[in-house]
Amino acid sequence: MKAKMKRRFVLCMGAILLTGTLAAQTPVPEWQAGVDKVKSLVKDNLDQASEEAGELLKGKNKKNVELVTSIARVYLDAGKLTEAEAYLEKARKADHKAPEVSVLEGDIALARKDVGKACQLYEQAIYFDPDCKEAYLKYAQAYKSASPAQAIEKLQQLKAIAPDYLEADKVLAEVYYANNHFGKAAEAYAKFIDTPIATEDDILKYAFALFLNHDFEKSLQVAQKGLQQNARHAAFNRLAMYNYTDLKRYEEAEKAADAFFNDSDNADYSYLDYRYYGALLSALKKYDRAVMEYGKALEKDSTQNDVWREISDAYEQDNNYARAIIAYQKYYDSLDQDKKAPETLFQLGRLYYGQGTSTDTLAVRPADRKAALQAADSVFTLVSEQAPGSYLGELWRARTNSAMDPETTEGLAKPHYEKVVDILLAKNEPKYNSALIECYSYLGYYYLLKSDYPASKEYWNKILAIDPTNATAKKALDGIK
Numbered sequence: 001m002k003a004k005m006k007r008r009f010v011l012c013m014g015a016i017l018l019t020g021t022l023a024a025q026t027p028v029p030e031w032q033a034g035v036d037k038v039k040s041l042v043k044d045n046l047d048q049a050s051e052e053a054g055e056l057l058k059g060k061n062k063k064n065v066e067l068v069t070s071i072a073r074v075y076l077d078a079g080k081l082t083e084a085e086a087y088l089e090k091a092r093k094a095d096h097k098a099p100e101v102s103v104l105e106g107d108i109a110l111a112r113k114d115v116g117k118a119c120q121l122y123e124q125a126i127y128f129d130p131d132c133k134e135a136y137l138k139y140a141q142a143y144k145s146a147s148p149a150q151a152i153e154k155l156q157q158l159k160a161i162a163p164d165y166l167e168a169d170k171v172l173a174e175v176y177y178a179n180n181h182f183g184k185a186a187e188a189y190a191k192f193i194d195t196p197i198a199t200e201d202d203i204l205k206y207a208f209a210l211f212l213n214h215d216f217e218k219s220l221q222v223a224q225k226g227l228q229q230n231a232r233h234a235a236f237n238r239l240a241m242y243n244y245t246d247l248k249r250y251e252e253a254e255k256a257a258d259a260f261f262n263d264s265d266n267a268d269y270s271y272l273d274y275r276y277y278g279a280l281l282s283a284l285k286k287y288d289r290a291v292m293e294y295g296k297a298l299e300k301d302s303t304q305n306d307v308w309r310e311i312s313d314a315y316e317q318d319n320n321y322a323r324a325i326i327a328y329q330k331y332y333d334s335l336d337q338d339k340k341a342p343e344t345l346f347q348l349g350r351l352y353y354g355q356g357t358s359t360d361t362l363a364v365r366p367a368d369r370k371a372a373l374q375a376a377d378s379v380f381t382l383v384s385e386q387a388p389g390s391y392l393g394e395l396w397r398a399r400t401n402s403a404m405d406p407e408t409t410e411g412l413a414k415p416h417y418e419k420v421v422d423i424l425l426a427k428n429e430p431k432y433n434s435a436l437i438e439c440y441s442y443l444g445y446y447y448l449l450k451s452d453y454p455a456s457k458e459y460w461n462k463i464l465a466i467d468p469t470n471a472t473a474k475k476a477l478d479g480i481k
Contacts, residue, residue: 049074068087106142137167140158190206204236345382408445436462
């Protein structure tokens with residue numbers, strides 16, 4: 001019995017990718033050349049392939065499970081499922097308890113899209129031989145999308161009996177990666193990534209898993225390792241650009257971007273590639289080019305409305321408020337109604353305020369400032385109405401009206417600052433002290449201009465109650481005396 005189990009273990013192991021010395025020492029069966037001949041014939045001359053297979057299975061070879069399953073696999077790999085099932089039946093007659101027979105039957109079931117049956121058969125192979133690693137791996141691969149928890153459990157069972165078996169880590173990494181568990185995927189990839197079983201695709205997915213887990217430095221190191229092997233690899237160049245950008249190493253990111261867009265083979269650019277490039281160029285203060293790249297991102301995927309907000313940001317940083325407002329309005333208009341929150345609308349008002357208070361006469365004509373401030377006031381009014389419990393709408397109405405009344409002759413900002421004071425005093429939280437000081441400063445100055453010195457002193461003293469060292473309040477009080 002022990003000898004039979006040992007034979008089955010060797011046969012089952014022979015069907016999977018082995019590493020190191022074991023694979024090198026496994027002898028090639030004397031019948032392998034015959035199987036290779038069947039393989040060369042099966043696509044174009046099915047009858048001759050069948051004759052060759054029949055010759056191979058004469059005599060004692062009828063009972064050779066490894067040979068019979070190898071022939072069955074030739075037909076399975078060629079998509080000849082009926083013929084594969086016929087040889088499966090021969091293998092079952094030779095030894096129905098051989099684990100490789102159950103694995104083969106599971107593979108045929110999988111080819112017929114019956115994942116449940118396939119996994120039952122892989123379980124059966126494990127029952128016949130608990131050391132049949134191939135069955136664990138195939139079970140996990142079959143279930144990695146349909147039932148990742150079961151796939152992970154099966155791989156953990158395999159790791160329990162073979163802790164150093166790197167193929168288990170490889171499939172475990174695939175399962176975690178396919179199901180967006182990038183932290184765990186990275187841990188699994190790390191265990192085999194520097195061994196011969198790691199492919200270029202493994203290295204790439206490891207780098208992406210690290211990137212998606214926000215380990216940009218390590219992801220960059222892995223991407224650079226891939227680029228050492230193939231400097232024109234598009235995905236590794238993409239990752240280099242992404243990681244350098246997220247690490248704020250912008251000059252290196254620009255070089256990586258140049259390699260990605262101009263010196264990569266078979267590159268298939270996505271909206272995110274152009275969006276990253278736009279963000280990079282914006283960080284480098286190359287705003288015109290940034291907007292061009294953002295435009296390409298929208299051409300790739302017009303549903304990505306956040307890109308309009310980023311275009312607006314680029315224009316704003318370039319002091320081009322008119323275009324920033326247009327872009328932001330497109331962003332705001334594209335949002336679903338439930339996402340048009342007060343804080344989203346607030347940013348539009350802030351852009352109008354920026355345009356109305358800009359000192360750049362080349363970017364904003366003086367005649368346009370008043371209209372921009374009026375628009376800002378209208379937007380902040382809506383913000384106040386939509387968020388009555390918040391002070392921000394009224395505070396920015398106050399600032400906007402103060403800008404429209406720079407000499408404070410009309411006191412346009414006064415009712416808004418007074419309303420802010422009422423809201424903030426009710427909150428009674430120290431974090432609002434700076435806003436209160438702003439309100440009290442305006443009101444103190446307003447009453448000072450009106451020669452209402454008692455009222456003015458009251459507000460300057462309120463500032464000193466919050467901040468005893470406030471120089472502006474002290475100077476104002478000294479002047480009143």
